[in-house]
Amino acid sequence: MKLILLGAPGAGKGTQAEILAKMLGIPTISTGNILRAAMKNGTPVGLKAKEYVESGRLVPDEVIIGIIRERLAEPDCAGGYILDGVPRTIPQAQAMEDGGIDIDCALSIEVADQTIIDRMSGRRTCPDCGASFHVVANPPKTEGVCDNCGAALTIRKDDAPETVRARLVTYHAETEPLKEFYAKRGKLVSVDNQPGIAETTQVIVKALGL
Numbered sequence: 001m002k003l004i005l006l007g008a009p010g011a012g013k014g015t016q017a018e019i020l021a022k023m024l025g026i027p028t029i030s031t032g033n034i035l036r037a038a039m040k041n042g043t044p045v046g047l048k049a050k051e052y053v054e055s056g057r058l059v060p061d062e063v064i065i066g067i068i069r070e071r072l073a074e075p076d077c078a079g080g081y082i083l084d085g086v087p088r089t090i091p092q093a094q095a096m097e098d099g100g101i102d103i104d105c106a107l108s109i110e111v112a113d114q115t116i117i118d119r120m121s122g123r124r125t126c127p128d129c130g131a132s133f134h135v136v137a138n139p140p141k142t143e144g145v146c147d148n149c150g151a152a153l154t155i156r157k158d159d160a161p162e163t164v165r166a167r168l169v170t171y172h173a174e175t176e177p178l179k180e181f182y183a184k185r186g187k188l189v190s191v192d193n194q195p196g197i198a199e200t201t202q203v204i205v206k207a208l209g210l
Contacts, residue, residue, distance in 0.1 A: 001026065001080040002080050002081055002103045003082045003083065003103065003104065003105055003106075004082075004086075004105070004107070004182075005082065005084055005106075005107055006108040006109070007109035007110070008111060008113070008116055008167075008171045008175075009120075009158075009164070009167045009168070009171060010123075011110075011111045011193065012109055012111075012193065013109060016197075016204060017084045020082055020204070021082055023210070024082075026077075026079055026082060027076050027081055027082070028082045029081050029083050030085055031083075031084070031085040031086040032085060034071045035049055035064070035067055039053065043070060045067050046067065049063050049067060061089075061091055061092050064092065065092070065095045065101070068086060072101065080104075083103070087178060088175050089175065089178075090177055093182075103187065104187070105188075105208065106178065106187050106189070107190075107191065107208070108190045109200070110190055110191065110192050112193075113165075115193065117164050117168075119137075120158075120161075121160070121161050121164070122135040122137070123155070123159045124155060125159075126148065126153055126154075127152075127154050128146065128149050129146065129149045131147065131148045133147075189207050190207075191203045
């Protein structure tokens with residue numbers, strides 16, 4: 001199965017991608033991760049991306065698509081994959097389609113803006129090992145302390161309410177139109193966010209007919 005996950009920042013795409021990847025035995029392709037890997041490995045497209053990143057410019061769509069194509073050509077993607085973080089805009093989706101990157105389904109996780117603001121303001125991250133917690137949904141054993149390495153947990157700047165609101169405005173303007181793009185192709189499946197992670201997985205599994 002070739003899947004794209006859609007949804008606002010904080011909708012739980014990364015968490016659900018991880019669960020589905022294990023369930024289906026396919027890799028999750030995160031744009032940020034493969035971009036860093038391509039730059040580190042010095043692939044031709046990676047070197048091109050590095051030029052943009054080091055000069056503080058946005059990496060253009062054609063370079064991003066080139067890196068994704070490189071990654072999808074690897075053997076572990078033969079049985080399918082989950083794309084996380086791409087496409088973000090209609091031009092990216094069109095470029096992927098034109099470049100022969102095919103998907104079976106675009107899965108959209110629907111969450112109200114206020115729920116996302118509340119959810120993200122409760123997120124706590126470990127600056128040392130990267131572990132993520134939530135004061136309500138997934139609290140650490142000791143308040144403010146990472147379960148894994150004992151470091152003090154922090155609130156990411158990205159998770160501050162004013163930053164989240166700004167990211168939601170961008171999402172609604174640039175990424176949400178992708179739902180219509182994939183609906184026209186008969187590939188959109190939407191599910192409503194549930195109270196817990198396991199319940200959300202259940203509705204996704206049912207919607208995908210797994």
